[in-house]
Amino acid sequence: MEWFIGVIFFIYGIVLGSFYNVVGLRVPNGTFLKEKQSYCYTCQRTLSWKELIPVYSFAAQKGKCRGCGESISFIYPMIELLTGILFVVSYMIFGLTIQTAFSLVVVSMIMIITVSDIAYQKIPNKLLLIFLPILFILKCFIPGTDWLSSLIGAGLAFLLLAVIIFGTKGGMGMGDLKYFMLFGFLFGWPLFFLLFFLSTIYGALINGLLLAGGKVTRKTKVPFGPYIGAAALTVLFFGPSILEWYWSFYR
Numbered sequence: 559m560e561w562f563i564g565v566i567f568f569i570y571g572i573v574l575g576s577f578y579n580v581v582g583l584r585v586p587n588g589t590f591l592k593e594k595q596s597y598c599y600t601c602q603r604t605l606s607w608k609e610l611i612p613v614y615s616f617a618a619q620k621g622k623c624r625g626c627g628e629s630i631s632f633i634y635p636m637i638e639l640l641t642g643i644l645f646v647v648s649y650m651i652f653g654l655t656i657q658t659a660f661s662l663v664v665v666s667m668i669m670i671i672t673v674s675d676i677a678y679q680k681i682p683n684k685l686l687l688i689f690l691p692i693l694f695i696l697k698c699f700i701p702g703t704d705w706l707s708s709l710i711g712a713g714l715a716f717l718l719l720a721v722i723i724f725g726t727k728g729g730m731g732m733g734d735l736k737y738f739m740l741f742g743f744l745f746g747w748p749l750f751f752l753l754f755f756l757s758t759i760y761g762a763l764i765n766g767l768l769l770a771g772g773k774v775t776r777k778t779k780v781p782f783g784p785y786i787g788a789a790a791l792t793v794l795f796f797g798p799s800i801l802e803w804y805w806s807f808y809r
Contacts, residue, residue: 567649568642572612575641575669579634582673586680601626612638633676641669644791651795660696663689664744664794668787671737675783681733686740693744704746711742711750718754734782741790749797756789757782 580596596605603625609615616635623630648661667689671681697703719735742750761782768774792800 564646567645571642571645572638575638576612578669579637582670586674586678586682598623600628637669656699672784672787675781679781681737681783707746708743711747712739714747715739715742737786749793753789753793757785760788761785
């Protein structure tokens with residue numbers, strides 16, 4: 559029975575992942591409610607339903623538009639597949655609980671913001687404002703929620719990122735600050751420090767690989783939102799266990 563539920567979570571995940579691609583691309587430029595049909599951004603051709611099947615369509619078309627032959631960004635199937643996998647992981651770790659609902663919403667937010675930040679290097683306020691009340695309500699129903707820790711986490715995130723932004727003269731943006739503040743509130747201050755540490759590690763490692771591979775230069779502006787999201791997912795699924803291991807190791 560568990561495998562069947564897992565399959566359901568995966569299917570819902572890849573379908574919603576396809577929708578999250580659209581939201582992440584259209585919300586920042588204000589076209590989300592204006593454009594109802596999906597189309598090729600190169601030739602402007604409206605896509606048929608056969609071209610909108612999550613993951614499968616990309617593979618069947620060999621990553622190219624059927625109309626103009628232009629390459630389709632690998633971001634599309636990656637977000638679809640990742641969303642499906644992360645939905646399954648949420649179920650496997652938390653079961654059918656309120657924590658699962660919280661996890662699914664966090665995953666959804668991260669996927670949308672990742673698309674937006676990669677495409678436009680923006681973390682729109684409207685996306686954060688949409689998810690904040692939903693996550694707040696769900697957090698109210700999670701047993702053992704420490705609201706003081708949440709407020710301290712948000713405050714520390716603001717102070718730390720404000721210092722970094724001021725010190726680096728724009729090395730990070732206000733969107734990153736607000737994103738960190740939201741996670742500081744959601745996870746509390748001990749897990750926020752873990753999240754911040756992991757995001758810098760992920761950023762340094764991946765940027766280092768991109769630099770070594772010639773994909774970017776030292777002057778290239780690389781969005782930091784995906785690294786924050788990856789760190790948040792690590793904390794969401796494994797944060798308490800990591801902290802428990804850390805404190806037991808240094809006792």
